[in-house]
Amino acid sequence: MHTTRSPWWGLLVLCLPMLIVSMDVSVLFFAVPDIAADLHPSPAQQLWIFDVYGLVLAGLLLTMGAVADRVGHRRVLLIGAATFSAASVLAAFSTSAEMLIGARAVLAVAGATLMPSTLALIRHMFTDDAARAKAIGAWSAVMAGGVAVGPIVSGALLEHFWWGSVFLINVPVMIALLVAAPALLPGGTGDRTRRIDVVSAALALGAVLPTVGAIKAMGTDGLTPTALAVLTAGVALGVVFVQRQVSLTHPLMDLRLFSDSRLAVSVAVNLVAMVGIVGNAILVTQYLQSVLGYDPLAAALWSLAPTVVVAAVAPMSTTLAARWGGPAVMAAGLVVAAGGFASTWAAGVSSLWPMLAASTLIAGGLVAVATVVADHVVGVAPTGRAGAAAGMLETSSELGGGIGIAVLGSVLTAVYRASVDTSVPGVSGPAAVGLGGAVAAASRLGGDAGRAVLDAARVAYVDGLHVAATCAAALLLVTALLTLAVRERTSEPVDSRP
Structure with missing residues (x-):
């Protein structure tokens, strides 16, 4: 009906x-x-x-x-x-x-x-x-x-x-x-x-939930034995889940859909795009609040600025994809976003506009990618399996977001700890571990001592931001090259199982 x-x-x-x-x-x-x-x-x-x-x-x-x-x-x-x-x-x-x-x-x-x-x-x-x-x-x-x-x-x-x-x-x-x-x-x-299949549903929950949770935990606490054990358990259940899908007449996730390169590449590219989108959001939020010193509402308002571009980019990207092909637009969006991450090197401890310009390029490029990916996945999936294909797409988004927080956050934290000037009185303990601890320490100390702690922490954070952004740019560029290397298939979408 x-x-x-x-x-x-x-x-x-x-x-x-x-x-x-x-x-x-x-x-x-x-x-x-x-x-x-x-x-x-x-x-x-x-x-x-x-x-x-x-x-x-x-x-x-x-x-x-x-x-x-x-x-x-x-x-x-x-x-x-x-x-x-x-x-x-x-x-x-x-x-x-x-x-x-x-x-x-x-x-x-x-x-x-x-x-x-x-x-x-x-x-x-x-x-x-x-x-x-x-x-x-x-x-x-x-x-x-x-x-x-x-x-x-x-x-x-x-x-x-x-x-x-x-x-x-x-x-x-x-x-x-x-x-x-x-x-x-x-x-x-x-x-x-x-x-x-109820067993497949339980396995999917048992695989995705601990995997995403462990990845997020690594972003804040590093590679702890507990996080590693939880991640291993999640991956193991994921392997069992995949093996079960192969043997079922009505699988929860029809793996034959991935025989069409358009869907397989789209889901993989979507995961990488979400690494960039969520990872950048985490980096920029703390930069605006703790480095530039904006209160939460002002920081949120400034972070909203790039969405003006996003509103125009999303519809335009599908038009371009119809003319030039999905992989070309995906690759172009990844390259633009990589340029945005690279341009964060112009951001310092007191410069708002370079970071806003970088975030605009990142948001515009990656939202273009996500839009074309969604159209690819929905268009190539058999009508009767559109919900399952959409579920796969959104699951890759959640995994990508968790990986973005974990990987880029871990890189930033490692560089911060190596770069922060511990010779400055007060930069020890939590202040030497992360910017949040340094802000709290500076507040307790007050005066010139507090400002010295905060200045040292801000410089170290920006150092970490630059390195994390460079890693993100490299990942996006590699993904762009791989996307172009995989040609779209001209065959009809793969039929789902009966």
Whole structure:
């Protein structure tokens, strides 16, 4: 059953949940002090309040994409929207840290149903390649904008309301989706003959969750024995998961889809692009706040500046891909972003504009890559497996983001520790380990001594930033060359299994 209305109205409806889901990744940035004062979470609980959303989301994307392919994408989208609204209310009125962590986990379960369903529905609604490319360009711009706008919305709400308001803003948007979706989105897109292998679903969760968690932990604590053991366990379960998919008639992840080079290359390039996007966000956020000294709201507003370019780049990239081919545009975007990372060498301890210019190049280049990748994956996937293909894409995004935090953060930390001038009185202990410790030490010391500690730490941080950015630029350039080396296949998309 298909709606007779214009699919562009349906696209507007599909952008609603993606704006909210992407905002929920960053909306807690400013609310942490208020939550800490009200719920008194332990350090471990505070970390879980942040991390549980991304971890559960990453672990369930593959499963929920496959569920949507069987049950129906609109139906799963509506169930997810209703669950997201209920969990948002639960989170807003949480009375303990444990309750908030549980609510965030439920939000992630609902978010995992929304993300693959929206892309799969775009695949069903836009059968023309050019129209679908434009639709995915708009979808990508909304996704990127949501992550950037989240801290701004959070800061504005907290100026006037209590911390729970950052969750309640989700509710009216999801209600609008529930009202509009039945009239504007196609139904009957599921295939009831498909089966969901529960063991595969458990293996996917068991592989992705510890792998992403370990990678994120390495970004903050380094290569600890615990993180290494968790990572090894996750990888081992991932191997078992892949082996099981080969033997199933109805696999959770159809590995035959990767026989089409367009999908295989797109998923790999998407992972690398997310390394750059998330890694850069981590580097720039601390640079604006701790090196240049901006308060959180001002830093968030300045970090929003590159999204002006992103809003134009996402739709334009699909037009260019139609003319020059997806791999050419992906490679060009990677090269532009690599140039942005290289240009961070112009940024010092007191220069805002060089960093903004670099971030604009990085954001523009990598959002162009992500947009073309999404169009590639949705276009090449068989219609009946669009949800599963979208789940694979989003899972690679979560893995790439975790790797970006871990690798670039670890490089920066290592260079900081090697570069910081420990001969400056006060630069010891936490101040010698990271910039956050140095800021706290400088605040305690005050006066000339505090300024000396902060100056030494800022110089060391910028040194680490330059080296981490160079590593990112090298990774992007290598990926660009490999992308061009793999030619697109001219054959029809690979059929999914019956």
